[in-house]
Amino acid sequence: MTGEFFLCYQPIVLLRSGRLLGCEALLRSPAGISPHEFIRQARLAGAIPVWELRILERAVGEAFGGKLFFNLTPEAFTDPAFPLQAARLLESRGLSPASVCVEIPESALYDADVYRVSVLRWSGCGFFLALDDFGSGGANINLVLCEKPDYCKIDRALLYGVSRDPAVRKTLCSVVEMLSVNGVVPILEGVELPEDLAWLRATGWNVGVQGFAVGRPRPGSGPAGPDGSPAPSTNGKSGNKNS
Numbered sequence: 311m312t313g314e315f316f317l318c319y320q321p322i323v324l325l326r327s328g329r330l331l332g333c334e335a336l337l338r339s340p341a342g343i344s345p346h347e348f349i350r351q352a353r354l355a356g357a358i359p360v361w362e363l364r365i366l367e368r369a370v371g372e373a374f375g376g377k378l379f380f381n382l383t384p385e386a387f388t389d390p391a392f393p394l395q396a397a398r399l400l401e402s403r404g405l406s407p408a409s410v411c412v413e414i415p416e417s418a419l420y421d422a423d424v425y426r427v428s429v430l431r432w433s434g435c436g437f438f439l440a441l442d443d444f445g446s447g448g449a450n451i452n453l454v455l456c457e458k459p460d461y462c463k464i465d466r467a468l469l470y471g472v473s474r475d476p477a478v479r480k481t482l483c484s485v486v487e488m489l490s491v492n493g494v495v496p497i498l499e500g501v502e503l504p505e506d507l508a509w510l511r512a513t514g515w516n517v518g519v520q521g522f523a524v525g526r527p528r529p530g531s532g533p534a535g536p537d538g539s540p541a542p543s544t545n546g547k548s549g550n551k552n553s
Contacts, residue, residue, distance in 0.1 A: 315339050315348060317369055318527035322379060322497060322520045325510060331497075331518050332377030332411065335369040336527050349383060358385040359392050366396055370403055370410070372530030379440060381413045388418065388428045397435040407436035411461060416443050422453050429457050440497065444468075445485065455492050461518065462489050466500020473509035486515060 319333040337345040352361040362383065369378055386392050397407045412432055419425050419441075432439055440461035441454060445468040454462070464485060472478045482498075489496045501507050501521030510519060 314341065315343075315365075317365070317372060317530045319372065319530060320520060320527040321525040322376070322518045323524050325498075325513075325515055325517050325519050330376045332379050333375065334379040334413070334520065335365070335372075335381070337365070337381075338527075338529070353383075353385070358383055359389050359395075362386045363392070363395055363399060366410075367399055368530070370400060370405060377438065378410045379413055380410055381442065382415065384415055384418050387412070387414055387432075388424055390431065393431045393435040393437065397437070408438060411438035411440050413440045413442040413463065414459065416441065416446060419453055425453065426457050429459075443499075451488075454494075455488075458492060458494050461495045461497050463497045463499045463520075466502070466521070469498050469506065469510075470500065470502070471506065473503065473505040486517060490516070 316338055318336045318338050320336060321333050322331045323329065324331050337348060339348070349358070352358050366380055369380060396410075396412075400407050400410065414429075418428065429439060438461070439459040440463055441459045442463050443465045444454075444462045446465040464482070468485060469478065469482050472482055486496050495516070495518065497518035497520060498510065499520045501510065501519050501523045504523050507519065507521075507523040510517075
């Protein structure tokens with residue numbers, strides 16, 4: 311893989327109390343390389359689990375508070391060895407796996423048997439689980455409610471313009487109620503409009519919110535190489551910092 315990466319962290323806040331729930335680690339490149347391109351290169355090299363473990367190592371030292379929400383590729387989520395490797399990495403830093411919530415791509419639900427086994431592996435190692443981008447793809451809702459994640463991140467397409475669009479409002483209310491009554495905490499991602507955030511606050515929902523109207527991503531310590539190692543910065547100082 312070529313290029314460099316660094317991580318930014320976007321806050322996730324509990325709507326009702328305003329308390330910080332955690333931060334999502336977001337992959338960025340000073341060269342403008344998209345996260346999808348980094349993943350493509352890692353996939354071609356057969357290095358997805360190793361690469362993601364190094365990103366996790368960087369992230370657990372840099373995160374700014376609360377739980378670390380960490381995105382997984384389908385390969386890393388279903389890799390039988392990866393949950394234990396990740397748990398050992400955290401324990402070597404004096405951290406509990408419960409300090410991390412792994413974000414599961416919605417595409418991982420398409421094979422129900424593999425999904426169930428993978429959920430058990432991750433939860434058995436002590437990690438929290440969040441289903442990412444719910445509503446962007448055609449997830450098996452029965453499977454979601456049967457193998458309940460701790461959190462479900464509702465895609466912005468289901469909430470953008472909720473303050474002014476009755477149809478969006480009706481759909482979002484139904485999804486939030488369905489998840490909440492089944493013991494899954496909804497997180498509304500992509501809350502970009504201040505008026506949407508104001509409308510959401512007026513509901514009094516016990517949900518998490520994430521988006522530019524809540525807080526913008528901010529960088530951690532600086533660039534790292536695509537293999538997770540520190541990369542030299544232009545001022546001659548190392549980009550490495552415990553995170």
